Amino acid sequence: MAPTGLATQDEPVARGSGQRVVNDFTIQVATVNGSGSQTANLVLIRSIFQMGIPVSGKNMFPSNIAGLPTWYTIRANKSGYIGRKKEIDFLVAMNAETAKEDVLTLQPGAAVVYDEPLKLNALRTDLKFYPVPFDKLVAPVCPDAKLRRLVRNMIYDGVLAKLLQIDMGEMEKALMKQLGKKAKAAQMNMGALKAGWDYAEANLPKQDNFYVEPMNKTQGMILIEGNAAAAIGCMMAGCTVVAWYPITPSSSLCETLITYMKKYRVDKDGKATFAIVQAEDEIAALGMVIGAAWAGARAMTSTAGPGISLMSEFTGLGYYAEIPAVIFDVQRVGPSTGLPTRTAQGDILPTALLSHGDTKHPLLLPCSVGECYSMAMEAFDVAEQLQTPVFVMSDLDLGMNTWMSDPFPYPTTPINRGKVLDEAKLRQLGAQWGRYADVDGDGIPYRTVPGDGMPPYFARGSGHNAKGQYSERADDYGNNVDRLAKKFDTARGLVPQPEIQWNAKAKIGVIAYGTSHFSVEESRDQLRDEHRIETSYYRLRGYPFAESLWEFFDKHDRVYVVEQNRDGQMAALMRLEITPERLAKLRNVLHYNGLPIDARSITDDVLVQEGLKPAVPAELRHSMVGGSTPAAGAGE
């Protein structure tokens, strides 16, 4: 049992107590979608990053092109925690529609920069208010009234620079990087930035206690979204055929890939070493990938939940006919259309078992932009080694948000194309070779590729024997699906292996995967520092599970599986293989409100299940910023 008698306590740092809080706060900018706030927000996060402070940015946007509320959250944290933090320390309230609710949900001591006419200071007495007359300030720097809407947001960057002591030189540098060669835009935005800073200096005496001070924790690092990282990985993997269908939040993966491929994968004579097709739907996208891979290309597609549902039938074909395919699932909130612009890990179970009949598929589980890059390359190797569709399970938080990372290393190993029959092998195997014959005992047969001069075979989703011939015989069927099961066992050693942090003192084990990772790390520190609870950590990086997973259960009294879905989907996959003794130890920590998981929620949930904290009523657990956003059609 965990030590008892530990008081449940609030976060130890007393915000707003007058003590300087340096490089440890969260800024939330509330704007209207389509108002050009993205530039201002990226300049803000980039300038803090350039000052050497660990940052993470999370964009919470509606499924809409323009006019609905959007929140952008920047967390600066000197300890390097980059998961979401629930509490907002610094609110920039630009959206009249949500301003009241945004202010009312703040914790005491928080600061609010707001558009003066909104008169938000009347709402509460326990916050620090900074009114800014944005319209008055923007007019002189932007004479063209039509452009003011877009420049206006840069003013809050200037105000924040002054209030938080962000270096104006870094802000200007970040702005230039963002706007590039657009000289006129740069000049106007620079004017707005300066106007904000000047106004704050003249009119806004510092009331809050949040400060930015230079550090050296981001030296040499990059800022990138997971989708872009995955795109670079696909290009470096030697991918030659891409088929995709637009869907939020995955579109930017293939769109970024197109940009990079056009730049780096076109020969001197202008001819492409790739083919990219925007397909008519996700069904066709996967069909093209399977056709291309059957014909010997490295092929991929990228989608989200609704696309995964549509790809079900082709995935079954790929599994049974044994054709490699790489599919990225940038998960969003389901079921059905769900919340297209919010994040979840809700496709795990259906994807692992996608399609009818007995099917199961390897999953790769990146937690970071670095792993989006490296696992993109691994995915092609795993797919070709296993000759089967593999899924890279990213999510909206990872794919579309800005993350800092060490630069990606250039791949030093050649690619692994798996068992492709050549003349030497054919001579060695002779009559033993059959397209689906397991000559090596690992369940993986040797394939041939159309046009390569090796023996042809007929790929089919109907019953077949080891030679690839149509068969409805009971023994042929049984032998074939048993071999596929054996191949799936082989996959245990081929998918990315877990990262395990054993703690000899821990009675509690935590299992997590994907973007839950950063919040789990922070939560483990909270449990240790605030509650003297030691934990071990098992970060899943692939499915099927490695044997070490069961050892991890055996070494701990209670095992918490943390995931961002309602039904404990990864835990459900464990249940398919778990023993009753281990099952008795399994507990779920579930987060599913559309927002990225945060450390405090994990910590609280573990404390409740350990009997150290009273449970929070469900209706409060699911309260979420932007919950009242009206439905809209775009971005689906």
Add this chain to the structure above:
Amino acid sequence: MAGKTNRIGLELVEYKGSKTTLCAGCGHNAISERIIDACYEMGVDATQVIKLSGIGCSSKSPAYFLAKSHGFNAVHGRMPSVATGAMLANKKLIAIGISGDGDTGAIGMGQFVHLMRRNLPIIYIIEDNGCYGLTKGQFSPTADLGSKLKTGVVNDLPPIDMCALAIELGASFVARSFSGDKKQLTALLKAALSHRGTVMLDVLSPCVTFNDHEGSTKSYSYVKDHDEPLHDVSFVPYFEDIAVEQEPGTAREVTLHDGSRIVLKTVGQGYDPTDKLGAMRQLLETSRRGEYATGLLYVEPDKDDFCTLLDIVDEPLASLPLERTRPGKQALDEIMESLR
């Protein structure tokens, strides 16, 4: 004793496939035979051919020709996407896709439409019998208005004319034929093998088991009686430079990309297969009379195919070495620098 061989030294038997499992007398078997003939006569290297299909009786038939070729029996109605991927991976292959009227006109309509639109290099054959044979004879979307099932059920929806649709959508070689017309079908298939782009060939192919009765407009006797050839088709491949003697004004020639020629000897009124509007009018008028216009309906020999449009390198993408497909370290460094 060696038999007769073709221009690459192969006998006809080397183009055959496994024994058919379709019904005796099925039109589809005749089509398989014509594919074998055409490939033999054209001296096609079968190892460079891919045979693809969807699901249904028609889609079983790729197993019954060209045993030396790789085959792919995809999911119902989705062969076009698999073929698209395969041709992008290796544009040097020759793709023969076999589908049915249900596989194309119903479940596969979405993919068919976009295949035609892209003008992918493929010979797409619809083995068209107006019914679902493998599930025992239900109507398909090409069943004619008023046509009767064996059970007496009358079709009350208009048919989809796959040829008119293909012409409208951008296919660059559209033809209709009849499984029982050996000469016309072989000539069209040989011409198809010389065309670069989408060949859409709708072959009326009676289902002898479920749709060959009195009252059916896709029965063998009905199609034979209502077959209206637009012209007498013959084909002169580029490697047989034979001058065809024609009386002036009695024939039209179409030269394909590789120099081969299709010779269309006029029957009745003249027909111009390069006139899109004329082709559509012809199809509408013949179907209104309850007849089937057969022959080369439309051709656009010089239209860019999809692989050309995408400007892919000359070698197959599938066999490019890693040096060609993985950018150097400098490229990655440049990208990383842009993200700092």
